[in-house]
Amino acid sequence: MPPSSSSASNPRTSAPRTLASVDDHAARVRSLLPRPDPADVPLAECDGLILAADLVAKVALPGFDNSAMDGYAVRRADVESATADSPAEIPVSDDIPAGRIDVPPLKPGTAARIMTGSPVPEGADAIVPVEQTDAATTGAPPATVRIYEAPTPAQHVRRQGEEASAGDVVLPAGTPLTPSSIGLAAAVGHPSLPVYRRPRVLVLSTGSELVAVGGPLKPGQIYESNSHMLAAAIRRVGATAHTLTLVPDDVDSFMSSLKSAAADADLIITSGGVSAGAYEVVKDGLSSTGTVQFDKVGMQPGMPQGAGTVFGTPIVTLPGNPVSVYVSFEVFVRPALLTYMGIDDTERPGFVGTWTGGDQPSPAGKRQFLRGTCDVPAGEVAPIGTPPSHLLASLxxxxCLAIVPEETTQLHNGDDVEIWLLDGAL
Known part of the structure; x- marks a missing residue:
């Protein structure tokens, strides 16, 4: 498709730049997404988010002395001589199901049938499990109960506040919220929590050659895959992703799509249209705004990059080849999203491993990100495929990714190399 009138009237005439550093571009992208103020979010929506303030117990945990077993509440002095051969037989004076709120003190010389979680009556100092008696926990309570084993002090009694007292910090700020921590928050009286919310990310894939997956392909067309990959990576981080695909190579259509969707996004990510060709719709459209900086970054793959704002919304423009897209997301976007969500440690797990892939050239002045397979226990890594950025199957x-620094032009067997472990690495 020929360029639109908008692109024809705004030719790219900027002078070539020297290569920007990977670290400088990463800092630029991160600056676009400053960490927002915390928001109070219902518990049902907190899983995977980061706690923004200390979680302080509103009530004690447990809130009262309660039984850890189905059985019988007793005064130890009344049954301390009980054995299997000579059981203690005492009257049952009460029945205490879970939820009862009017529990009277235990009468001396008696036992009270009690269920797990039920309040321990005043005066009782131990719980005898039903398995150590001749009684059942179903039906009406018996008139008497035989106890075949003397209990130890405070046996099976959960003491009030043994986990936390009201006012205690039960989770520190910065804790990633999991199902168990959300359960704890509910148990100590919090229906909602202060958290850093999930960023809303809009993904646009541009290119007139792109076709929706599963549709018929004509010569020169390919299935659109970048938006699916990016959306999955965004959701894996914990952010939300909305895709707007199949934007044609037309500046007016591209800018119109951006304008209509930007207000509902915290970040826009585009793929494609940022290289040096004739129909680079993303670069053509955004260059005229003056709010997006395009650079050649010293990395392989993923050299053409852009970052800035459009219609008041942060935007990161990635190259179009799939491996370049993925590596660029890992290097620039993933850390920025994690920071936004309150996570301070944004690095992929990794270590310095041993290269076992033979001689591997690396371009001078560029940081190379090589696809690889890592034997984690052995600390060894070997390449998969070759460096070209269209080889999605090898990705x-x-x-893992093996990172070769800018000053290294050749890897040899036995060389140390930095490793980033990707999702699924064992």
């Missing part, structure tokens, strides 16, 4: 079989 899908990788469990």
């Amino acid at each position: 899908a079989r990788s469990n």
